[in-house]
Amino acid sequence: MPQIDFRIKPEAKQSPHRLLKLCPVNWLMANNSGSNSSLQGHKYAASEQQENQKPQQSEEEIFYLASRAAYLTVFKSSLDNITNKDQLRLVLQQTGRNPSNRVLNKYWTPRTKQLNFDDFCAILKKEKPATKNELLKAFRNIDTYNKGYILHNDLYQVLTTKGEKMSHEEVNSVFRLAEVNSNGKLDYNKFCNTFFRTSEQCAKVASERMDSNSKAKRQQFGSYIEKSPERSASPSSKSSQGNSKLYDSETSPRKAENKSSRPSSARSFKATISTVINMGIPSTRIAKLTEPNNLKNWLTTASKGCFFLEDNGDIISHHYKLQVLQKSAVHLTIKPLNLSKAEGKLSPWMSVDTALYILKENDGQADLISFTELRNKETSGWKGELGVGVYWLIPFTTGCRLRKKKKQTIKEARLVYRDENEDLVLTPEFKSALSDMFEIIDLDGNGLLSLEEYNFFEMRSSGEKCDDDAWEVCKENFETKKNELTRQGFMDLNLMEANDREGDPSDLWVTLQSMGYNKALEMTEACPFVIEVYAEKCKPRLKTVSLESSNKQLQGAVCKSAKLKGDAKSMEGYEDVIIYTYKNDTHITSVMENKSDEKLILQVNNEQSKNCISSRGLHVFAVELLPKSVMVCQHVMPLNEKQEWMYNCVQSILS
Incomplete structure (x- = not known):
């Protein structure tokens, strides 16, 4: 049974992981012969969350995600090396392991100069964390009368005199944990619950921190597209020879x-x-994308959409289904949507590259048909023949030009003000932004918002949908036409939200930022686009079906095309x-x-x-x-x- 040491230096005792580092598990697990059952791997809450979101992940993949999340709480990059024993102890503690000196000495010998991330993972596979049942059993070996608690004097005696002895200050730090100690007694059931709950919380925080770290995400350790089911486990790693230096993305x-x-x-x-x-x-190349000669006679449909940049650097967009009712020649295009009202001036996102990947539904799977690789200025297109069936159209951008901007100090634009009658009024700047926003979410371009279109906006800005009853109330209070919300109705809806908050623009800013606007009312983290589909022999049917990230389906298509x-x-x-x-x-x-x-x-x-x-x-x-x-x-x-x-x-x- 491996010993587990939770002792730390006095100056580090205010760490968020304080409980994990101070509890005497090393003594309990090392000095109780009754605790000899095999150790089972500890399931972190963050890993379970990832597993629920991605049921296709194997246990090994979940293990590496959790391991990397823990590693990045101590180091800036997975390429950084562990260079001393204290670092090894600290990074192991982030995973719920709390190694004793004996365990540390096993992996950090006098000849060890550094360990890399692979070495760290290999150690984790060998040194499994204690389970709750094992820890309780160890406590009960001391609580021979099964009272559910251990007197401080008794615990103090064994912790300072047996095994890897703890100092007086370290033991007192355990006793100062008020939530599990009272009247000179340690309630070890509460202690175990608190310990494992804290371990799970730490793992969850580590995972969330890694997901929100765009630089860590761009390193993309553990990312994969295709794998065979018989893939073997990764072998033991070899020692690394040094660190790779990472350079900032904004270097000229x-x-x-x-x-x-x-x-x-x-x-x-x-x-x-x-x-x-x-x-x-x-800019000097001859356009390769040309339209069919008789395109004006073809049947056509179109839809708008948008790429949105997430806080963690991911890009999400609308996804579409195309139905072709008759075998036909088809011409597809996608291009950024110019919303600039000034003649001859283009919107700043027009330089963002766009493309469409065309996939065919086949027995629940989507096979790559082709993609829009030919261009004419901002327009990317494809010409070919499609048979009868349903196709996925998945918009794509490389992310080279749609990316997080460096934080800038900008003056916050005013959204509302009070007129001479003390009534709230939308500022002209905010009205202009709302008008552009309306253009983006009006997917079919008919100048009105249907419930379906409005719900794509709601899911993006609030994460919730508007049900039929709420939509009826909306139609009763705001201007509609043909049961759809007008541009003025959309303006009035936002004004009502400002009135509900008595002029506080906080909720309005949440909506604006979710749509890619910064505090100066500039759209810097979104790129609206328009898709057009022409078919020679039948009317194509194009339907917006989701708003989601560049999923494995799309990444697989990109890989296959390359x-x-x-x-x-x-x-x-x-x-x-x-x-x-x-x-x-x-x-x-x-x-x-x-x-x-x-x-x-x-x-x-x-x-x-x-x-x-x-x-x-x-x-x-x-x-x-x-x-x-x-x-x-x-x-x-x-x-x-x-x-x-x-x-x-x-x-x-x-x-």
Whole structure:
């Protein structure tokens, strides 16, 4: 039975994990011979939450997510190494393990200089945390009369004289836990409940913190698209040789070009592959997308939608179903929606790249048909033939130009004011923003909001839908036409919300920010778009069905398209590791495939690229490539479309 040590230095006792570090589990588990049952892995609340959200995840995947979340509470990156015993103790404590000195000495010997993330995971698999039943059993071995409590004097005696002795101050710190101690007694049932509840809360906080950390997310350890069911567990890791330095995404091209070809603290590599592509000036290229000659005679339908940037860097968008009733030639296009009212001026998001992936429903699965890779200025399109059936149309953007902006100090725009009669009135600036917002959520473009359209807006801004009864009340109080809300009705609805809060704009700002607006009423974290579908022989039916993130279905389609149309290179000495590089006039996509049974970590270095911006937002980053998996490495676009750009990427397997 492994010992578990919860002792810490006095100056660290105000940590959020204070209870986990102060309880005497190491003594109890090490000095009670009755506790010899095999240890079962502890299920963290955060992992359970992830498992509920993603039932397709295996136990191993959940384990790595929880392990990485814990690791990132101590280190900035999964590439950082553990460099001393205290760090090892601390990061193990974040996972509910509380190692004794004996356990620590087992993994941190006089010859150990550093341990990496893989080493950490290997330790976790060997050192399972104690279960609640085992801890209770250990306490009951001391409480021989089964009273449910242990006198402080008795516990003090055994904790300071037996096993790995605790100091007087450490024991007193346990006794100061008021929620489990009273009248000189430790209620060990309450203690166990509090201990495991705290452990779960810490794990949950760690997971949420990792999800909200956009830089950690861009490292994308453990992300995968496809895997075989017989994938083997990852083998024991090998020692690392150093850290990879991470560079900020906002570095200018000039600065990037002046950096060395590899980080000063670069690791040694098992294998390396380089890809160099010289690209011309995008704005000078001849348009490849052309319309069919008789397009004006084709039947057509259209819908609007929007890409929204989440706090954690994810991008969500509307998804669509297209029904084709007769085999027909089809022409599809997608482009950003210009809302600028000034003649000759484009909305700032018009430079965001857009594309559509076309998938066919087949026995509950969606197979990739094609995607819109040809362009004419902002418009991306596809021409081909579609048979009878239902198709998914999934909008896509690389994320290179729709990304979190650096925090800026900007003056907050005024949304409402009181007129001479003390009535609340919407400011002209807010009215203009609401008018643009109406244009975005009016998906069919008929100048009115149906209940279905309004609910997509509600789900985005509040997370709740408006039911039929509430919609009837809405129609009774605000201007409608054909049972749909007018633009003025939408304005009045927001004015009513301001009146309900007596002029407090807080809720209005929540709505605006959910729609991508900053405090200056500028749309900086969203990109509205419009989709048009033309069919030669039948009227196409286009329906908006969801508002969701770039799910595995889309990521799988991106990977498949790159494999089908990109250049493939195998790593020398690692023929099972293949890099696919797909390029078109606007961007380059890199996809990695690991056909082996071994988990690999690859470092990606873009430092020698010129005039480039990566979807990762980092010049140097690392990705974890699971066995039998395929994943998107990065998308790259020109930073300045009026200049030539060069993609120079070095991908290396870390030793």
